[in-house]
Amino acid sequence: MALRLGAIVEALGGELQGDPALSIERLAPLATAQADALSFLSHPKYQKELVASKAGCVIVSPAMRDAAARRGAFIVTPDPYLYFARLTQLWKQSHAKPEGARIHPSAVIDPDAQIDPTARISALCVVERGARIGAQTVLKSRVTVSEDCIIGARCLLHPGVVIGADGFGLAPHQGAWVKIEQLGAVRIGDDVEIGANTCIDRGALEDTVIEDGVKLDNLIQIGHNVRVGKNTAMAGCVGVAGSADIGANCTLGGGAIVLGHLKMADGVHISAATVVTRSILKPGQYTGMFPIDDNAAWERNAATLKQLHALRERLKALEKSAMQDKPS
Amino acid sequence: MALRLGAIVEALGGELQGDPALSIERLAPLATAQADALSFLSHPKYQKELVASKAGCVIVSPAMRDAAARRGAFIVTPDPYLYFARLTQLWKQSHAKPEGARIHPSAVIDPDAQIDPTARISALCVVERGARIGAQTVLKSRVTVSEDCIIGARCLLHPGVVIGADGFGLAPHQGAWVKIEQLGAVRIGDDVEIGANTCIDRGALEDTVIEDGVKLDNLIQIGHNVRVGKNTAMAGCVGVAGSADIGANCTLGGGAIVLGHLKMADGVHISAATVVTRSILKPGQYTGMFPIDDNAAWERNAATLKQLHALRERLKALEKSAMQDKPS
Amino acid sequence: MALRLGAIVEALGGELQGDPALSIERLAPLATAQADALSFLSHPKYQKELVASKAGCVIVSPAMRDAAARRGAFIVTPDPYLYFARLTQLWKQSHAKPEGARIHPSAVIDPDAQIDPTARISALCVVERGARIGAQTVLKSRVTVSEDCIIGARCLLHPGVVIGADGFGLAPHQGAWVKIEQLGAVRIGDDVEIGANTCIDRGALEDTVIEDGVKLDNLIQIGHNVRVGKNTAMAGCVGVAGSADIGANCTLGGGAIVLGHLKMADGVHISAATVVTRSILKPGQYTGMFPIDDNAAWERNAATLKQLHALRERLKALEKSAMQDKPS
Incomplete structure (x- = not known):
């Protein structure tokens, strides 16, 4: 070999x-x-x-x-x-070894799903009615592609991926929640890789969209009606809330959280464990993360942090007083 | 149509x-x-x-x-x-299309599980011995409901959900860990929705409890012996540690972490990516999240944060000195 | 009973x-x-x-x-x-009830996998070519063990676990990504427990290694070429980036993130939701977490935090001015 x-x-x-x-x-x-x-x-x-x-x-x-x-x-x-x-x-x-069946006999494929003859579907996958799987795309074991979701060509979906579960849509009513049925689907472009146990929810009315060349690591959550632009890459454990619109060629570090209904321009880079709480319209690197320290030092600083605004007021008062004391 | x-x-x-x-x-x-x-x-x-x-x-x-x-x-x-x-x-x-078999033939159902005749079990689910599934409840594909766990009526469990895996119970012994077998189960009420790949662990001695009307998004972890009160909703990627007792009508934003053995009252709202480190007994909105900034600004502020307690001491000293300088 | x-x-x-x-x-x-x-x-x-x-x-x-x-x-x-x-x-x-078949008939086991006669493989698992499962190890339902990965003796893998999906390896090229095929595997020692839907990626060239006695909770992501030392325990939702080298007898709290290519000594304890951004070579407890507060207080303090470095400069100026005012 x-x-x-x-x-x-x-x-x-x-x-x-x-x-x-x-x-x-x-x-x-x-x-x-x-x-x-x-x-x-x-x-x-x-x-x-x-x-x-x-x-x-x-x-x-x-x-x-x-x-x-x-x-x-x-x-x-x-x-x-x-x-x-x-x-x-x-x-x-x-070093490739002989491959088994193109569609593993244990996979559950709806007769109304369309699977390109060059795609491979591994053991114990589920492909539901109306789903489409493009050329040379590979579903590793135990992947679910739900009703009407579309996967492009040359994609690779790792074990446990769930495409097209319902988005989290609820209307409050008298202290309880009324479900908003999720009538959209998921559209995934070409050359997309999706890591193990990552979930991409279907849209409420329109589709959730993952553009060409996007790379998602494991255990990522993509909410309904999100758009992820071309060639954007996300590290493990990222969560993206509904209707976030993420540009092309972005990167998100591990454990980052993106809130919903906001926009990230092309070329925005988010550090690990950072929370994107507002639209970011300018390319660049952005961070928000409490620096790690030994626990005793952290406790002192965190306690002081809860008085930070008050400290600023005290500083202001001192400055004012110092100004007044200056000889005129 | x-x-x-x-x-x-x-x-x-x-x-x-x-x-x-x-x-x-x-x-x-x-x-x-x-x-x-x-x-x-x-x-x-x-x-x-x-x-x-x-x-x-x-x-x-x-x-x-x-x-x-x-x-x-x-x-x-x-x-x-x-x-x-x-x-x-x-x-x-x-727009409903004709449904297939009520229990998909690929699902693995223990003969000692009880499944209501109106429930639906989709492809490649596992329902273990002693588990019970209520009326009109739907398990989408690839859901596991473990031994003795109970799911109420009109629930919806999305693909990849795991109900009743062992809680994380370990006793330290000579530098290693001794497993605490998890002898409780999970009890889920009516009208509960559980998102894709979310996990709810079985209790150590007593049960983990999810009350009626709870809505959980994708990739959430609920530890052993947690209680989630009626109509509480959690966004994706939330983690709740063991024995947390969460009230009714709470909301938890995406990526929030709740530590164990604490209590949250009814009507507590936790912002995204916030860590609940202590009991919260008063309804309201609570937050703890490092604000995002451009990376250079963050670096300066984060470095200063590690000296915050010392800065407070310096401010105090200045204040004291200013007081002494005042004409009496 | x-x-x-x-x-x-x-x-x-x-x-x-x-x-x-x-x-x-x-x-x-x-x-x-x-x-x-x-x-x-x-x-x-x-x-x-x-x-x-x-x-x-x-x-x-x-x-x-x-x-x-x-x-x-x-x-x-x-x-x-x-x-x-x-x-x-x-x-x-x-209280043990009679067990069914040692290898559930619904499991998909490659003929070139080696499974110890005392191991148990539950429903709808996938064990790929070249994988090895040790004595008395139990795979609960819907676990995937990918090609060439090795699981030791007396391990317990909970539902939905994915061992040996591809690590997240990409080389940038003209605005797109070129995949780095992951040619290593995963080696897991004896007495390891792995929680539901947790993922451990295969290595790029060499193997990802989980040593004896490691305990991982649910929904954890372990990147490629990570080493987790003996008897280390991680709570739910932890993410460990590629090539992190974690010592023995460490603990990581829920939702902690460990960045890649760094080293943690034996006996390092990381608090929940803390981000390990640098090597930690001294045992002890380490924390970095924004303290939770009511939302209004948090807003004031977070806004001030974005000016923290400037506040320090103002404090310095005041100190300097106070020194000059002192009678010499």
Whole structure:
């Protein structure tokens, strides 16, 4: 199952310095790679690890050419991390094992669902009436795609994903709640990846929309009528409330919360565990997170925080008093 | 599949001004509705959208009657949002497609489970020994109801829900953990809705209790021996730790965390991403959330926050010194 | 199904004061226990409840012997909570109902998976090619164990768990994302418990590792190449980003977030809803959480927080000015 260096550069490009016949048995990080492994240097700050690595070959940027040359074989490419990504794909293809049935017999597919002949549906999935699954899309095990929801081409849905459960729509009435039936669906574009146990709710009247190239990690909640713009990526445990309109090429860190009925422009980056409480119309990095501290220090500061407005008033009073004391 | 305006007011009440024979093909928001659509005005602040809307008919409150009359057909009702909720239910009923088997053949039902003849169990559900499912309750696909757990009438459990997994009970012993078997179960009342992939753990000795009319969104965690009072609603990604006792008619915003062994009175409202660290015995709105800011501003403020207690001490010292400087 | 007190102390030890023939019908908390119930006092602060309890017998520490003696039968043991934990296990064994098939016929097991003959696989699980499940390990319903992942002995995986979905690995390229195939797997040690709908991702090149005795609650996300050290416990809704290296005997409170590529020493305790943004190399308790307040107070303090750095500058200026005003 090895790949020769020559075959790798033939498939992926890059300039090889070293023996094209060298056999690569595995891909490995610099620190643990041995002579049979191919590794990569993603960032110049790891140069020390490059020098110390026992890897049979390393992928480096032009700037690292000299450092790499001092230790053995290397492949030069403008973006080693991208090259590495493509190499993992090549590796996976070369090591692919025979696949079973295209639609696993344990999957429950409604006769009125439309599944492209090149899609794969794994064990114990549910695809309901009116749902559509596009070309080369893969549903891993135990995915639910509910009524009338549409998944584009080349998508990958990991186990436990739920597409198209009812949005959380309720009208208050005499102390109880009256359900608002969710009459919309979910539309997911092409090249979307959705992590394990992530949920995307169907819309109330119109559809929830996930545009092309969006990448969602595990355990994310997307509320009804949200729009997630093209190529936006969200880390695990993010929650997005209903009708949030998130632009393209945004990133959301793990555990971030986005409130409903607000707008995020293209290119907005939200740090982990940050709560987006208002529209953000300017690209940039935004954060709101209580800094971690040892518990005793935190207790003191948190207690003071509850008096912060009062402290400001006291500071103002002091300033005013100091002004008055100044000799005129 | 259209509904005439006359049939709608016959079913739901309200005062129709306009042609009862007008055929409604869809429900739609004001902004996108066309002449074949029925829309609604939930709040006077959207009056501008009302005027601009091309909807065939709109549902409005008495205060909006004049504004509505200037543009075409309308239905007057005291609470348009509630009317809209009921309309979505009417719409769903009118458009219902034939249902399959009451218990999907792929569901795994223990012979010692009791399922009301009017309940529906969808594909790939698991209902264990001793579990009971009430009248007209619906389990969507891939729901687990564990041993001895009870679900009331007219409940709706979305895909991936887990009722009655073990609570997180551990006794520390010599650096390791000894499991506390969870001998209680989960009891869920009537008219409860539970969102996709939400988990409600079984009790340690007594039961975890979800009272009538509770509404839980997706990806919520309810720990063992929690009580959630009647008609309380929780948005997505909320976590409630063991033995929390939450009153009736509370709301919890998305991503809120409730610590264990505390009490929340009836009518307590917790903002999104807020951590409830102590009992709250007075109704009201409570919040604890770091405000979002651009990252550079956040960094400065967060760094200062770690010195906040010290700043207070410095302020105190200044105040004391200023007092001493005052002429007596 | 009752157990006599004599049988209990014979199995679990402890010093019984009272009638060994007394029949225990249930285990119950002090507050609700009746004469047929066995209860326990976990902490001296509940002594008042001990005195008031109607329990047939209570488990107490030596320090509580006198208080317990004033009310009836009791068992003395150095650690009542540990004793209670073992009692729940004894109780569960004594009340065990006949088990069905060792591997439920609805489970989908790849012929190239290795499952120990003493393991149990419940309904609608998926165990993929190359996966290994150790002795006496139990998979509850609807668990997925993906290709090549390894689960040790005596583990318990609750419904909806996903082991070995792809880690979230993406290389940016021209505004879109290129997938990094995840070529590692997940290795889980012995005596690990994993809560409902929790996800543990497979590694990018090397494996994600969960060491012996780790306890994970529900709805937790563990990213690729994380290491969780021996006997570490995490409460619900925790998120751990990729390549975090978490030591042994740590605890993480509910909703905590751990960022990636950082290290936590052994014995680090993180409070609920706290974000670990940097390595923590010293054992201890760490917290970062905005304190909850009534909403009006929070609004004032949060608004001031956004000017905190400026306030500090103003305080500094005042201090400087006060120093200059001092008579030299």
